[in-house]
Amino acid sequence: MLEHNGRPPNSRSLSSCCPSSQKKSYASTVPRWVELYQSRHDGRGGGIDLSQYPPERIRNFSIIAHVDHGKSTLADRLLELTGTIRKGHGQPQYLDKLQVERERGITVKAQTAAMFHRHVVDHLDSSDAQMTPTYLLNLIDTPGHVDFSYEVSRSLAACQGALLVVDAAQGVQAQTVANFYLAFESNLSIIPVINKIDQPTADPERVKAQLKSLFDLDPKDALLTSAKTGQGLEQVLPSVIERIPPPPGKCDSPLRMLLLDSYYDEYKGVICHVAVVDGTLRKGDKIASAATGQSYEILDVGIMHPELTSTGMLFTGQVGYIVSGMRSTKEARVGDTLHYAKIPVTPLSGFKPAKHMVFSGLYPANGSDFDALNHAIERLTCNDASVSVAKESSTALGMGFRCGFLGLLHMDVFHQRLEQEYGAQIISTIPTVPYIFEFSDGSKIQVQNPAALPSTAAKRVTACWEPTVIATIIIPTEFVGPIITLCSERRGEQLEYSFIDSQRALMKYRLPLREIIVDFYDELKSITSGYASFDYEDSEYQKSDLVKLDLLLNGQPVDAMATIVHNLKAQRIGRELVDKLKKFIDRHMFEITIQAAVGSKIIARETLSAMRKNVLAKCYGGDITRKRKLLEKQKEGKKRMKRVGSVDIPQEAFHELLKTS
Structure with a gap:
């Protein structure tokens, strides 16, 4: 149980967490309410009793911004201020957990973390502060790249407000505009946060003017912060509590939960992230899916604090996780409504389904690895529901999959995760769009x-x-x-x-x-x-005016390299493709003809000469007809090899063709 002061378990005071080198700079930004918080909450709690947090003491909010405007760093500072993680321990950008996120410095998956915060006002004395309620804050850190706006829309479905983070030096960017309208269409309370005000080129007043002209946001409502130094952070959480409404659910209604996300765990099976809209969920309850009709028993339930923390219960308005014994990746449908078994409810509206913009074929580099690739894709699509997968076959590459992605970066990240997390070696075809x-x-x-x-x-x-x-x-x-x-x-x-x-x-x-x-x-x-x-x-x-552009090797079309292009650009693209392909195909014992064709018309051609043996090496002098006879014999042999021989296309050729516009 939590102590009376609402202290969350496993948390420390900020002064004990800061490295000595950082205490001085950080201490200057720590307000009196944080000191009161630390002085009153030095004990450790046992379990977490979520029944102490009715909907009016819950705030669900997300952080949205353009790429590299400081979302993940701001999330780190908020987790540290509330004692959820220790400052100076663990990795920076704590909620970026994937290897691909750390290597590229981007957020790919939206991540949730629950924080406990006592809302203390500066003028209160210690006796008043003791009675000040503790709030449960559910923070969702979202991606900033355009390809992952689907993750943002899923996150906003569980929120009542959002922090719109804008770089004080760069100002409003394209994805800032897109994310604002996503939040605006979801009727969320929007708090503008101007970040990185410590930079020499920062111009907060110019950014305030942009927020006013583009979004009609009052410049007085903007919070000026620096997530790197801690400046201005003392006003963020109080603003969240005061300006974002509590969840609107009904505690006494039958259970309704929105399935926000899912991922696969080797030991527990499918772990689902859910938002409890109405009712209460307990460990051992029987629930059912509105989409599939299948029933499950709740084996574990809890919150992300910041890792999986079992609580045994979830109440109205709270965001957490459930383990229900799902084993098939197709059972956890993102956007599904979960409810008590045998108690039907009206399904929740959820959010817009993903619309796939780019399609590409995925094939195992070694044909015998098809089953392993199938298993890897199944596991990964449970964690990334925005990918569509359908089996297909190619005469050049064998059995594989036709996958739909939200964009080219999304496709690239999916390939990298397959290789890093599952060791899959794949060949991808030229990306296409649906015509x-x-x-x-x-x-x-x-x-x-x-x-x-x-x-x-x-x-x-x-x-x-x-x-x-x-x-x-x-x-x-x-x-x-x-x-x-x-x-x-x-x-x-x-x-x-x-x-x-x-x-x-x-x-x-x-x-x-x-x-x-x-x-x-x-x-x-x-x-x-x-x-x-x-x-x-x-x-x-x-x-x-579109045409199908085929690539032919010795007159045989390579279906994996076919593409659809505009008629005016067909000849230029065909020339680029055959030039690149010539560089990457190894020479064989026979001549290789590389052609680009639109229908029956050849629009570009390159020839890769054959490797030849010097059949005249032992023919010293003598009649010229003898030499011609040997050369003609070799020429006929090359023709037979060309008819029956197969051309090996290296994996690099497919990757290089991706770069041809």
Whole structure:
């Protein structure tokens, strides 16, 4: 049980946690309420009694921001201020737990942590502070990259408010705009936090003006902080308690829980993160899924404090985890409603399902590893429900999977996690987007795999459509001209052009998704010296002149390398593909012809000469006809080898083709 003072278990005072080198700088920012908190709470609790926290003493909030604006660092400081983790112990960016997150310095998975905080006001004396209630705060740290906005939308479904973090030097960026509107559409209370005010280039007043002009947020409501030094942090948690409403659930209603996320544990099976909307959940209860109808028994239930901490119960408005013995990854459907078995309820609205924007084939590098890759993908998709998986086969690569991703970085991270966490060696095909084709007989099909498009000889294509996106680009004003040129080359249509302030411009373009999934972001950053920010949201399908581009080796099409391109760019892309492929295919004992074709028309060709044995080595002098006879004999042998021989395509060739726009 918690002691009367509400002290959470396993926590320490801040003064005992700070390294000696950091005490001086940090002590100057510690307000009186933190000192009161430390002086009153030096004992350790036993278990955690969540019944002490009715909905009015619970706050569920997330931290949203653009990439690298300080979300994870701010989360660290809040965890330290509440004694949830010890300052100076463990790893920085505590909630970034994946290896890929640490290597790349980005957040990929939204992570939850429960904190206990006594809301003490400065003017209270110690006797008043003793009676001040302790609040349960559920913090969710979200990703900032555009590809992981699905994680953000899932996190916001469990929250009533959000901290909108903006870099004091960089100001509002593209993903800041996108995340604001995600939170605004979810009717969340938004608290603007201007972070990194300790930087020499920080300009908080300019950022306040941007927040006012773009989002109509009152500049007086903005909190000025530095998560690195601790400056201004004393006002964050009181603002969360005072300005974010409690959860609106009903304690006396039947149980309803929203399934937010899940991951697979080798010993416990599927562990689900849930938000209790109505009712109470206890260990041993029988629950059922509204989506599948299957029933389970609760084997363990608790909160993330900050790791799995068993409490035996969860009450209305609280966010935690459950272990129910789920063994199949298909049982834990993200967005599902869980309720008491045999007590039906109205399912919760959940949140928008993931919309896959990029498709790619995944094949084992060694054909015999198909079952191992299947097992790895099953385990990983339980942890990342935003990936779609379907089995497919290729004549060039054998059995594999066609996977749908939210974006190119999402695909890259998924590949890296497969290799790092499961040791899988994979070959990925050229990424594609879903197209719609109409044929002469009036039929329409959606094509995700270009190899599945019927040949034009059997069916004539009469019309085709490609997906488009609305792209938001924020850039310094001096780069406006080159960016307009870049978007025009990518078949973009300008929708909006305005100035945020005297230094930065906001541009909106409608762009074909195919044109931005590979190297558009890299070129954008290169042109603007890294100062541009980019975000996009999906839009409608647009009619376009598309053709299927095939790559042929010795006249045989390689289905894994087929792609769909715009007719005007087919010849240039075909030339780039055959040039790159020639560099990566090893020479064989026979000649290899590399061709790019649109239908029956060859638009680019390269020839890889055969390795030859010197058959004239022993033919000293003599009649020239003897030498010609030997050479002709070798030539015929090469022709037979070309007919029956197979061309080995190295894995590097597939990866290099990914970079061809």
